[in-house]
Every structure is written in C-alpha cells, then in structure tokens.
Amino acid sequence: MKGLHILWQEDYKPGDQAPEGYLAWHEWAEVQHKAGLRQKQCGRCGLWRYPQQLSATIDRAELTGMRKRKPTRVTVETPVCNACNKTPNVRAKRGQTAPQE
Numbered sequence: 457m458k459g460l461h462i463l464w465q466e467d468y469k470p471g472d473q474a475p476e477g478y479l480a481w482h483e484w485a486e487v488q489h490k491a492g493l494r495q496k497q498c499g500r501c502g503l504w505r506y507p508q509q510l511s512a513t514i515d516r517a518e519l520t521g522m523r524k525r526k527p528t529r530v531t532v533e534t535p536v537c538n539a540c541n542k543t544p545n546v547r548a549k550r551g552q553t554a555p556q557e
C-alpha cells in the first residue's frame with residue numbers, strides 16, 4: 457500500500473478565506489480550528505464566522521436593566537461579517553445610530 461496519496465486535499469492555511477464547496481469548506485474549517493481560530497457569531501445574519509470573515513464593523517447595543525434597584529448599563533458588542541457589512545443595515549435609520557469613525 458505504498459504511494460497512496462490523497463490528491464484532492466487542498467492545502468489551506470489559517471486565515472484563508474472560505475472556499476466554495478461543502479467538502480472543501482470542511483477541510484478549510486479544520487485547518488482554521490487547528491490553528492486556534494475560533495468562530496464568532498455574526499450579530500446580523502447569525503452565522504458563525506472565522507475572524508478573517510468578519511469585517512471591522514462592530515454593532516454596539518446598549519442594554520439597560522435594573523439590578524438591586526440600581527440601573528445597570530451593559531454595552532454588548534457583536535461582530536459583523538463581511539457579507540453583512542457589504543449590505544446596508546436596514547435596521548439603522550438616520551439619527552438613530554452614531555456615525556462610524
């Protein structure tokens with residue numbers, strides 16, 4: 457059984473963009489995972505993305521609540537993936553969100 461090589465296996469590197477195709481994607485995802493990259497959930501589409509698939513945009517939402525009769529304020533930051541960043545945020549209306557940068 458010498459000389460058996462798996463030829464279809466692509467050589468993905470950590471940080472590579474996701475390939476097309478189901479099998480290729482799983483090969484790629486395994487490389488990313490072994491490299492220590494972990495997925496984060498996009499706050500807009502809800503899909504899990506590796507860091508290189510996330511844009512520089514971060515959605516910030518301020519949550520307020522009451523704790524021991526005191527108002528608490530927590531800022532929740534959710535990453536936005538490249539795909540969602542390209543499409544206009546339909547939820548954002550003029551005057552409701554702080555300008556970027």
Ligand SMILES: [Zn+2]
Binds near residue numbers: 498500501536538540
């Ligand atoms: Zn997304």
